[in-house]
Amino acid sequence: MTVTSELLLHAYASGVFPMSEHRDDPEIFWVDPRRRGVLPLQGFHVSRSLAKRLRRDDYQVTLNRDFGGVLDGCADRAETWINGEIRDLYTQLYAQGHAHSLEVWMEDTLVGGVYGVTLGRAYCGESMFSYRTDASKIALAWLVDLLRRTGFTLFDTQFITPHLASLGGQEIPRAAYRQQLAEALERDADILSAPLAQSGSDVVNALRTVG
Numbered sequence: 626m627t628v629t630s631e632l633l634l635h636a637y638a639s640g641v642f643p644m645s646e647h648r649d650d651p652e653i654f655w656v657d658p659r660r661r662g663v664l665p666l667q668g669f670h671v672s673r674s675l676a677k678r679l680r681r682d683d684y685q686v687t688l689n690r691d692f693g694g695v696l697d698g699c700a701d702r703a704e705t706w707i708n709g710e711i712r713d714l715y716t717q718l719y720a721q722g723h724a725h726s727l728e729v730w731m732e733d734t735l736v737g738g739v740y741g742v743t744l745g746r747a748y749c750g751e752s753m754f755s756y757r758t759d760a761s762k763i764a765l766a767w768l769v770d771l772l773r774r775t776g777f778t779l780f781d782t783q784f785i786t787p788h789l790a791s792l793g794g795q796e797i798p799r800a801a802y803r804q805q806l807a808e809a810l811e812r813d814a815d816i817l818s819a820p821l822a823q824s825g826s827d828v829v830n831a832l833r834t835v836g
Contacts (some may be wrong), residue, residue, distance in 0.1 A: 628710065633775060634744065634817050637747075637749050642655070642751075642783060643655060643711060643714075644706040647705065653708070657696055661796065661798075661801075663743055663763070663805070665773055665780070665790060666777060666779075666784050668795075670793040671795040672791075678763065679829050682762060682824055684730060686728065686823055687728045688816070689725055691738075693716065694728070694833045698737070699752035700712070707752070717752075729763050729764050736760045737761050738754060739761065741750065744810065745778075746777050750783070753765065767821060767822060770831050771819065772816065775817075775818045778805075778808065779808075792826070
């Protein structure tokens with residue numbers, strides 16, 4: 626079966642996502658975890674140390690400035706599920722306005738980021754990377770703040786890692802995820818409908834205000 630960007634969007638709407646065994650494997654398989662990772666948008670945990678890091682503002686954050694660079698950063702590891710076809714497919718989704726990246730820069734160098742697919746009010750996070758300490762945490766904090774302000778209700782992380790759990794990530798049963806996804810697909814949200822926060826302090830203050 627040829628995987629197209631349209632098929633990929635249909636898969637996300639059905640609750641499944643693609644992976645490959647490794648970067649040189651030409652095959653793609655579909656994943657539907659029995660327990661799904663989510664990052665509650667109203668429950669992002671900002672520790673004292675992360676708040677201090679965010680407030681330093683010795684970095685810059687952008688949206689959709691270097692989607693390809695974020696993809697390559699996420700694939701730049703010994704073991705990766707991002708093969709050539711997957712990279713091409715998500716690049717197509719980005720060109721169509723269905724995929725978005727958030728970048729973290731230090732001294733004009735890309736040091737971290739996250740990318741994912743938007744569908745209705747769901748942001749389906751695909752992968753993230755960090756070349757500097759806390760760069761991926763900075764990316765997630767800024768992204769969660771933006772998603773909250775632009776009407777999103779679901780941040781799907783696919784799986785849960787200790788890193789995500791420390792930020793408030795949870796693991797929920799497949800049925801619960803499908804219910805949250807169905808509700809998120811009932812209406813649309815636009816990640817471009819509001820600008821990024823003006824400062825790390827603004828992000829901290831917003832994320833520590835629930836509701």
